[in-house]
Amino acid sequence: MLSQALIEDVLAAALETGGDFADVFVEDKTITTIHMIGGSVESALSGRDYGIGIRVISGLFAVYAYTNDLRRENLLKVARSAAQAIRGTKRDITLDLRVTTLQSAHPVLIVPSSVSKAQKVEAMRRAHVAATAYDPVISQTSVSYKDEDQKVLIANSEGLFTEDRRTRTRLFIEAVATIGNDKSVGTATPGAQSGYEFIENLNIEEQARIAAHTAKTMVNAEFAPSGKIPVIIDNEFGGVIFHEACGHGLESTSVAKKISVFSDKLGEQVASPLVTAIDDGTIQNAWGSSTIDDEGTPTQRNLLIENGILKGYLIDKLGAKRMGMKSTGSARRESYKFAPASRMNNTYIAAGNSTPEEIIANTEYALYAKYLGGGSVNTATGDFNFVVREGYIVKNGKIEKPVRGATLIGKGMDVLQKIDMVGKNLGFGQGMCGSISGSIPADVGQPMIRVAELTVGGRKGE
Amino acid sequence: MTMELSQLKQYVFEKGREYGFSEMEIYYQADRASTVRIFKGDIDSFNTIERAGLSFRGEYQGKMGSAFTEKLDEESIDQLLLAARENAEVTQSDEIAELYEGSAHYQEVAKFSEELFNTDASTLIQTALEMEKAGLAADPRIELLNTCVLVNSNNEIMIVNTKGLDCRSASTTAVCQVSALAKADGAVATAYDSDFSSSSLADLNVKIFGDRVGRDSAEKLGGQTVDSDDYEVIFRNNAIATLLQTYSPIFSGSNAEKGLSVLQGRLGEAVAGSNITMVDDAHLPGAPGNTPFDSEGVATGRTNVIDNGKLVSFLHNLKSAKKAGVASTGNAFKAGYRGDLTTLPNNLYIEPGNQSLDDLIAGTKRGIMIIELQGLHSGTDLISGEFSLSALGHYIEDGKIVRPVNLITVSGNILQLLQNVEALGNDLRFQGVGRGACGAPSLKIKSLSISGK
Numbered sequence: 001m002l003s004q005a006l007i008e009d010v011l012a013a014a015l016e017t018g019g020d021f022a023d024v025f026v027e028d029k030t031i032t033t034i035h036m037i038g039g040s041v042e043s044a045l046s047g048r049d050y051g052i053g054i055r056v057i058s059g060l061f062a063v064y065a066y067t068n069d070l071r072r073e074n075l076l077k078v079a080r081s082a083a084q085a086i087r088g089t090k091r092d093i094t095l096d097l098r099v100t101t102l103q104s105a106h107p108v109l110i111v112p113s114s115v116s117k118a119q120k121v122e123a124m125r126r127a128h129v130a131a132t133a134y135d136p137v138i139s140q141t142s143v144s145y146k147d148e149d150q151k152v153l154i155a156n157s158e159g160l161f162t163e164d165r166r167t168r169t170r171l172f173i174e175a176v177a178t179i180g181n182d183k184s185v186g187t188a189t190p191g192a193q194s195g196y197e198f199i200e201n202l203n204i205e206e207q208a209r210i211a212a213h214t215a216k217t218m219v220n221a222e223f224a225p226s227g228k229i230p231v232i233i234d235n236e237f238g239g240v241i242f243h244e245a246c247g248h249g250l251e252s253t254s255v256a257k258k259i260s261v262f263s264d265k266l267g268e269q270v271a272s273p274l275v276t277a278i279d280d281g282t283i284q285n286a287w288g289s290s291t292i293d294d295e296g297t298p299t300q301r302n303l304l305i306e307n308g309i310l311k312g313y314l315i316d317k318l319g320a321k322r323m324g325m326k327s328t329g330s331a332r333r334e335s336y337k338f339a340p341a342s343r344m345n346n347t348y349i350a351a352g353n354s355t356p357e358e359i360i361a362n363t364e365y366a367l368y369a370k371y372l373g374g375g376s377v378n379t380a381t382g383d384f385n386f387v388v389r390e391g392y393i394v395k396n397g398k399i400e401k402p403v404r405g406a407t408l409i410g411k412g413m414d415v416l417q418k419i420d421m422v423g424k425n426l427g428f429g430q431g432m433c434g435s436i437s438g439s440i441p442a443d444v445g446q447p448m449i450r451v452a453e454l455t456v457g458g459r460k461g462e
Numbered sequence: 463m464t465m466e467l468s469q470l471k472q473y474v475f476e477k478g479r480e481y482g483f484s485e486m487e488i489y490y491q492a493d494r495a496s497t498v499r500i501f502k503g504d505i506d507s508f509n510t511i512e513r514a515g516l517s518f519r520g521e522y523q524g525k526m527g528s529a530f531t532e533k534l535d536e537e538s539i540d541q542l543l544l545a546a547r548e549n550a551e552v553t554q555s556d557e558i559a560e561l562y563e564g565s566a567h568y569q570e571v572a573k574f575s576e577e578l579f580n581t582d583a584s585t586l587i588q589t590a591l592e593m594e595k596a597g598l599a600a601d602p603r604i605e606l607l608n609t610c611v612l613v614n615s616n617n618e619i620m621i622v623n624t625k626g627l628d629c630r631s632a633s634t635t636a637v638c639q640v641s642a643l644a645k646a647d648g649a650v651a652t653a654y655d656s657d658f659s660s661s662s663l664a665d666l667n668v669k670i671f672g673d674r675v676g677r678d679s680a681e682k683l684g685g686q687t688v689d690s691d692d693y694e695v696i697f698r699n700n701a702i703a704t705l706l707q708t709y710s711p712i713f714s715g716s717n718a719e720k721g722l723s724v725l726q727g728r729l730g731e732a733v734a735g736s737n738i739t740m741v742d743d744a745h746l747p748g749a750p751g752n753t754p755f756d757s758e759g760v761a762t763g764r765t766n767v768i769d770n771g772k773l774v775s776f777l778h779n780l781k782s783a784k785k786a787g788v789a790s791t792g793n794a795f796k797a798g799y800r801g802d803l804t805t806l807p808n809n810l811y812i813e814p815g816n817q818s819l820d821d822l823i824a825g826t827k828r829g830i831m832i833i834e835l836q837g838l839h840s841g842t843d844l845i846s847g848e849f850s851l852s853a854l855g856h857y858i859e860d861g862k863i864v865r866p867v868n869l870i871t872v873s874g875n876i877l878q879l880l881q882n883v884e885a886l887g888n889d890l891r892f893q894g895v896g897r898g899a900c901g902a903p904s905l906k907i908k909s910l911s912i913s914g915k
Contacts, residue, residue, distance in 0.1 A: 028533075032545075033802070034552065037720050044549035045802050047530035048538060051513065064509040068532045078510075085508045085583065117552040140721040176721060176845055183724065183845045226690040226873075226913035257501065259608045259643060261650075339509065374840035380608055380643050381650045383869065385837040385852035407841050407850035407871050455687070457850045457871020457913040 001026050001153045002052075004161060006072060008095045010054060011157050013079035019056040019063075019086045021317075022079075023156035025294060026052045026070075027336040029148055030113065034120055036143045039128040041121055053336040054079050058086040060322055064339035097161040105291045106284060108167045108195035112147035115196045120145050123199050124171070130205035131175040134212035137219065139178035141208075146170050147196070154296035164292050168441060169198045170430065173208050177215035184221075184404065186214025186389065187373075191430040191441065194285040214371060214390040217402045224391055224406035224458030230366035231408060231454040232359060232394060237372050237429025239444035242277055242349050244375040244384040245412035246270075250304055250312075251330070252319025252342040253436060254379045261382040261413055262310065270310045271416035274352055277305040279314060281329060281345030287430040288345040288442040295331035295340050302328045304347075305416075316342040334438025341437035348445030352422025356448045359421045361397040367406060367456050368392040368399060374431065375408075382412040407457040415451055423448035471622055474518065474539055481543045483520035485561045487623035489757065490516040491799045495615035496583060500590045502606060508583070517799040518542055519561065522550035526559040530799050559781050559803075563625040565761035569745055571752040573633035574616075575661045581614050581636075585663065590638075593668035597642050600676025603683060607676075608652065609641035612668075627759040635659070637895050638666050642679035651685065651866075653678035653834070655700065658750060658895045678833070681856075685868035687914035688857060694829030694884075695872065695910040696822050696858070699903055701832045703893035705849070706810065707900035708838040709876050712847070713742075713767055714793075714805035715776030715786050724847035724877060725773060733773045734880035737815070740768035742777060744792060744808035751808040751897035755792070762792035762808055768880075779805050795897060811901035815886025822885055822906045824861040830912055831856045831863070832872060847876045871913045882908045 007024060014022035029049040035042045051068035052075065065082040067074060124143045131141045147169045155161040170191030177184050188207040192198040233241055246262075254260035262270065271277070281299025283289050292298050295317050303311045315323065316331035319342050331340035360368070368391060375386025388406040392399045428445035471488055478486045492514035499506045517530035520543075527550025531538045590612040597607045616634045621627060641654040655675045659665035697705065717723040725733065734740075744753050744762030756762055758780050766774050778786065779794035782805060795806035823831065836852040843849065850873040856863045887904030894900065 035802070037722075040554040041552050043528070043802055044552050045528050045530070046545035046549060047517070047800060048533055048541065049800070050531070050533035050538075061505055062507045064507060066509075066511050066513070068513045068515065078512075081510065085505075117548050121552050142720075142722065178721070183721075185843065185845045223873075226871075226911065228915055254608075257608070259606070337511065337513070339507065374837070376837045376840070378652060378836070380652045383836070383852070385841065385871070387837070387840045387850065405848050405850050405873060407837070407852060407873070409852045409869060409871055411869070455869060455871070455913060455915070457852070457873055459850075459873045459911040 001028060001151065002070065004097055004099065007155045007161065008097055010075050010079045011095055011155065013076050014054055014056045014083050015157060016080060017083040017086045019058045019083060021057040021157055023055050023154065023295065024052055025336050026153040027150060029150040031148045032112065032146065034117065034124065034145045036124045036128060038140055039125060044117060049335055051336040053339065054082055055339060056082050056086055057318065062318060062339065066336050095157060096159050097155055098159050100160065100162040102162055102164055102291055104165065105282060106193050106289055110196040112167065112169055112196045113149065123204060126204045127171065127173045127208040130208035131173060131212040134209050135216050137177045137179060137216050138175050138212050140176040142174040144172040156296065160296045162292065162296050164290065166193060166290055167195050168193050169196055171199065171202065173211045175212040175215040177219040179219050182219055184215050184218040186211040186218065189430055191287045192285050193287055193289050217390060218404045221402040221404040224367060224403040224456060226456060226458045228453050228455050230363065231451045231456065232363060232366050232368045233372065233449050233451065234370045235423065235425045235447050236427035237444060238369065239348050239429065239446035240372050240375055240386055240431065241415065242446060243344060243347050243444045244377040244386055245415050246277065247344045247347045248377050248435065249379045249382060249412055250314050252313055252315040252323060255313050256319045256322035260379050265310050268310055269308050270413055271305050271308040272419045273308040274422045275305055275308055275416055275419055276350040277348065278303055278350060279344050279347040283346050286346045286428065286443050293329045293331045294333045297327050297329040297331065299329040299345060314342045314344060316340055332437060332440050334440055338437040343435060343437060343440060344433060344442050346428065346443035346445065348426065348428065349447065349449065351424050351426040351447045354421050354423050356423050356425055359423055359448055359450050360394055360399060363394050363397060363450065366394045368394045377412065384412055385409045403458065405458055409455045409457060415454060418452040419449050420452045421450040470534060475624060477539060478520055478543055481547055483522050485624050486518065486520040487561050487621065488516050488518055489796060489799055490620040492618045493615060495613055496586060497611060497613045498587050498590045500594045500610040503594065505587060515799040518546050520546050521561065522547050524558065525550040525553045527553065561623045561625050562627055562759050562780060564627040564759060568754040568761045571745060571754055573660045573752060575634045577662045578614060578634035578636055579616055581663060586612055586614055589663050589668055593638060593640065593672040596669040596672030597640055597676040600673045601644065601680035603644045603646045603680045604676050605643050605645045607640055608643045609639055609654065611639040613637040621759045629755045629759045631754060633660060635895065636663055636666055638668055638671055640672055640675040642676045644679040644683050646683050649683050651679050651682035653682060656895065682854060682866050685854065685866035687869040688867055688912060689915060690913045692909045693912050694826050695907045696826060696829060696831040697905050698819065698831060698833045699887060699889050699891040700893050701835050702902040702905050703891060703900050704835055704838060706812065706902050707894060708842045709844065710807050710810055710898065710900055712844050713777050713807065715778040716782035716805050718776055719782060719785060723844060728773050729776065731773055732771045733877050734768050734771045735883050736771040737883055737886060738768055738771050738880050739813040740810065741766055741813060742793065742807045742810045746809050749809035749901065750892050750895050750899040753808060753897060756794040757796035757803060758794040760790045760792045760794060765791045767810065777805050777807060779803060806898040807900065808897050809892065809899060809901065811890060811892065812903065814888050814890040814903035816888050817885050819887050819889055819904045822887055822904055823858055823863060825885065826858045826861060826906065829858045830867060831858055849874060849876065869914065873911045873913065879907055884908045
């Protein structure tokens with residue numbers, strides 16, 4: 001990408017005014033997206049992102065500049081203008097960049113660019129056919145395919161000089177069911193940090209049927225009830241509850257500034273003793289994994305909560321400096337257009353002791369959220385919300401009937417304390433996580449859990 | 463960039479012919495911006511950006527293919543053209559996208575300010591510090607501003623094609639964003655807002671803005687939930703504007719035609735109460751999305767979308783307009799050179815009524831005034847129109863605000879909501895920056911389902 005000599009000059013220019021740390025993030029990424037509606041390809045778009053982010057830190061003050069004009073004179077100009085914002089004293093710096101060659105922890109067998117678009121379209125069409133064939137009530141499908149191949153070069157004034165390549169592929173399947181004027185939608189969005197072999201090994205028809213099943217079930221469903229009731233949340237994407245309710249609050253971005261409800265709580269009981277939670281960026285080929293983070297620190301498995309006790313945070317270099325702790329390899333960013341920030345990789349609640357059948361059978365009355373959609377959280381107050389894509393009422397130990405239109409809200413710490421059953425069926429789901437450093441791929445996961453009480457926002461009297 | 467623009471254009475078009483494209487278009491965008499983030503009286507971070515890139519569209523054997531690149535050298539242009547050709551080959555849609563030869567007349571919109579263009583970093587920092595001060599001073603319970611950001615940017619767009627289209631525009635925008643955090647008696651509350659100006663930092667009035675957001679956060683303190691029930695609901699202008707913006711893709715003619723909007727097949731029907739008129743106007747003074755042309759180079763204008771409750775028009779790009787047998791409304795939208803072509807409003811808004819927000823509150827017997835909605839991207843369904851959203855606000859009894867409310871959700875259907883508007887405020891306000899932002903006055907709804915305890 002860029003030569004070591006040029007990077008050294010850029011880092012030196014960035015430190016000219018006395019900054020104590022500088023780093024660069026060079027990115028060359030190709031992206032392919034294909035959209036199919038009703039079985040016919042509506043659009044296909046490919047592109048190439050290419051640029052550099054230069055950061056200078058002095059104390060806790062960070063200056064970040066990016067450009068996609070990578071000519072030498074411009075890079076030096078941008079580095080110097082970033083340095084201008086630091087008003088220190090010039091020091092003599094000797095940069096000694098040591099090249100680290102990485103062995104990728106996430107093997108790619110089939111580089112997506114080696115597969116023809118026609119072949120990708122064929123895989124998409126299989127999803128359309130299976131969703132449509134599921135039931136006559138399915139009135140429309142929308143299928144998207146995306147792959148990206150991101151090459152990065154990360155170097156810093158501590159001597160790091162390394163390159164990494166991240167390849168991701170994903171399929172988005174959406175099925176619409178229509179009865180009269182009523183419509184509903186179901187989705188399935190599997191993805192991995194892997195090559196095209198992920199699509200080849202994927203049971204596309206099964207994924208399409210999951211989306212179609214949700215759409216069909218929900219178009220017929222009554223509205224969910226309102227108020228505080230017990231809630232059973234199933235595995236896989238159900239883990240978004242931990243991601244929103246707790247994960248974001250453990251990021252050093254807010255913890256270090258003491259604006260998170262979890263600030264200064266290490267060693268305290270923050271969750272039910274049944275809860276152990278982990279963020280792991282090393283899971284092979286998982287959607288949110290990477291060999292190194294976006295500051296070049298190797299990713300790791302971070303224990304966040306053990307048997308209800310808060311054990312750790314998610315920390316990037318700047319957060320580490322603020323908190324007097326070490327980076328946990330959690331610095332991430334959407335692209336060179338964002339300064340890195342502490343973020344989650346693959347966050348999950350560990351498996352417990354109950355079978356899913358036991359949990360349902362032991363429940364007198366609850367909302368059973370089989371599939372969840374996205375959500376959000378206010379890390380300062382801990383208030384979170386997320387939607388139920390496919391829900392049911394459980395009565396007297398049995399799944400009774402489907403219900404739609406439910407949103408779950410609560411406070412993070414509160415919901416973690418109220419988890420009273422944890423299942424054995426740990427599974428993962430893929431999502432895009434949006435925050436201060438952009439939109440990044442992240443896995444969420446959990447086994448089935450039961451929360452003694454949550455506010456369900458349904459509709460009364462309908 | 464390694465090639466000058468005019469040279470680039472010529473190079474791409476010449477090379478494109480070699481690749482077999484008959485008609486071609488370049489959408490070029492360049493942005494520069496400085497962002498200052500303040501935390502506790504100090505500069506927390508300072509970011510500067512400069513980027514440029516282009517997207518290419520070309521007609522190849524009767525089909526349109528597109529691709530984009532941020533790397534502008536010969537090798538990348540080759541890759542770009544190859545990718546675009548491959549994309550054309552797999553495209554199957556029976557709606558054929560066409561390149562546009564240009565409109566007869568483009569109305570100028572004043573969005574470029576020499577003053578903003580020349581604003582230096584120290585002025586920006588000084589203004590952001592003033593904003594933080596005002597926010598902190600708004601109420602003694604405000605502990606800090608967890609976001610205090612000022613952005614000054616300028617942006618250039620150029621769309622040229624082989625059919626003669628040549629559209630260029632330049633704009634400047636300053637944006638302020640504040641989130642204030644208030645604390646009292648163990649309770650924490652935050653409030654967030656943003657505002658913009660295309661002319662000067664002074665127009666942003668950061669002192670008034672900071673003070674307003676600060677007070678909003680303090681007034682949320684001590685919020686409690688309410689009993690689950692149906693209530694009269696007032697959406698304050700900012701809250702209903704964000705809801706409208708989330709639902710704005712339902713007005714896309716393309717989405718409706720494909721069965722991806724709750725408004726599919728409803729043209730000509732009463733989809734809202736007779737007191738609702740909704741307009742998209744790209745030349746509305748002071749509105750965020752003003753633009754002389756859309757992302758296909760079509761001159762923008764004013765489109766009545768809902769007229770006294772009746773759905774009279776969808777918003778169109780060239781392709782969806784052709785399919786519907788109408789003219790494009792100038793609503794083709796591309797989120798910069800990296801984006802795919804879609805349809806979005808320029809400035810979509812509900813026409814205001816004549817009551818003040820205080821009048822709306824005074825006319826409410828037992829209700830909730832919603833001042834913030836959360837989780838909009840997930841809690842709203844564009845296909846069914848249904849929503850169930852986490853909300854914050856104030857409880858009203860006998861025409862008076864009694865106390866703040868939190869940990870509630872509000873549920874309903876966007877079309878039923880628009881059918882049940884009892885009164886409209888006179889306080890039209892846009893929420894958001896740039897094209898696609900939406901505006902609304904405060905609205906009073908007869909009844910909506912609120913979940914609490």
